[in-house]
Amino acid sequence: MNALIKSATIVDSKSDFHNETVDILIEKGRISKIAKQIPNPKKFKEIKRDNLHVSQGWFDSSVSFGEPGYEERETISNGLKTAAHSGFTAVALNANSNPVIDSYADITFVKSKAQDHAVSLYPIGALTKLSEGKDLAELFDMTNAGAIAFYDYQQPISNPNLMKIALQYASNFDGLVCSFPQESRISGLGVANEHINSTKLGLKGNPALAEELQVARDLFLLEYTEGKLHIPTISTAKSVKLIRAAKAKKLDVTCSVAIHNLVFTDDVLHNFDTNYKVLPPLRTQTDCDALIEGLKDGTIDMVTTDHNPIDNEHKKIEFDYAEYGTIGLESAFGALQTLFTTKKTISLLTQGKSRFGVTETSIKADAMADLTLFNPDNTFEFSTATILSRSKNSAFLGYTLKGETYGIISNNKIVLK
Incomplete structure (x- = not known):
């Protein structure tokens, strides 16, 4: 070429x-x-x-494409095409397909589907078998097949001993363990941030406490095991404080924040638009401000689109029953630029590479x-005409980018x- x-x-x-x-x-x-x-x-x-x-190619540490099993939501081929047109040259693919990506063969399969594309696909293997949180998956085998990290996408590991063992075992081959920050016994059936708006709207609340308890637990386990941890998509001010303190202790921890959790608060839920039903839920302006400050001072290491296509059958239904998720690749750059300078935006879209073992290539x-x-x-104005994804469930529809x-x-x- x-x-x-x-x-x-x-x-x-x-x-x-x-x-x-x-x-x-x-x-x-x-x-x-x-x-x-x-x-x-x-x-x-x-x-x-x-x-x-022109900048270095952008990287997204959390995308979901559906294939295999949920091709009606998105295919790997069209997902990579969407990523390319959205400015991304590398993406990390979550394991939340059907079947779950939890073996050597599964990693090999998704890599083969991404061959000959301009965008490089880096598979994330499931941390536990079938992402059920019971037994560790074949972490070392998946590493040999090309997995760059291990994560049960949006599935919390409730057993602290299992998380401890995962951190200890993965440290033998420098594996990166990811832990979704939610204590499910606290979040319960909550579908929106537990605050004034959830009460007004009659929506079950998912409190900030559920996230912060899990973050605190995982940081204690990290300190004990001296492992390597990534906490994806934090959403609360106290989570930022906890991770800032952990970094001050020199713990090997990184974290990310989803772009929609920077831009929107739970004030947008008044029309019960399920495009705003995301996990973790949209929080308050105080949380948004703390997340933005965390990006500015380096406490939060990277942003992610947390791109998660959901078909209409599972999204355009009653709020309580709709699935979580929004697409975000197409809107990522324009949304970040409403909050940051171009220089900072480009930095945020590229600085997560080293943590996930993705090559950084300077322009020279x-x-x-x-x-x-x-x-x-x-x-x-962002509209469906801008969307290349098969699914159109974007929180940014109608938003000026x-x-x-x-x-x-x-x-x-x-x-x-």
Whole structure:
């Protein structure tokens, strides 16, 4: 694959060309030259776009595609196409398919389905067999097959001894254990944040306490085992404080936050729109502010779309019975830019790579081209016309976003809108 990118502003603090507007020559999938003006005698494909900006390829640490088993929600092929058009060159795939991805063969299967795509797919294996929270899955075998972490997607591990053993066992091969932050015996049948709005609306409450108890427990277990832990999608101010204190102790812990938990509060639930039924639930403005501050000071290590396509049959029903989840790949960049500068947004979309063993490739000569192309300035209303996913369950429908993604160059392929 050969191409010449014309007049692109580089947004990459690790590049010598950061904030410069340059041409980028790519030959056989590798950056061969970066300069103010590059001629094109070989008639390579020229890429020109309005207000073109280029950064390192973006990474999402939590996506669900459905396949195998839930192809009506999303397929791996279309999911990767959606990720590419949304600016992501790498995604970590959750194990919440049918069957659950909990073996060597399962990891091999999803990797094979992602071959020859511009977007790199990194499988996350289930932590326990069938994600039932009873017995550990084949963690080492899945590592050998290419699993980058272990996580029972949105399924809390209620048995603390099982979590302790998982942390101890995975440390033998530097495995990353993920633990969903919810104590189910506290959250019960709650479907919305336990606060004023849940009371007004007559919705069963899921209190912040349910998350914070689980976070505190897991941090104690981490300190005891000296393992390696990632806590996905935290949502409360106290969770931020607990993880900040753990990092001060030098514990090997990272965490993420879902973008929708930064943007929305439980005030949006007044119309019982099930697109806002997510897990963890949308909290209060105080929580949003603490999460944003946690990203700014480094307590929270990364953002995620927590992209989770759900078909209408399971989403467009009574709030209590609708499944949790929102898609988020297509809206990620534009939503973050309503909260942060472009520089900070790009940092948030790339800085989770090292934790999950994904190669970071700076924009420089002789590096493989792993690039996201975008325009950071235009605003638009997010609508179903913007959605490439098979499922349309987006919390951002009707929301004004800032910034447009043009596509990616990665894995020796070009995907542009």
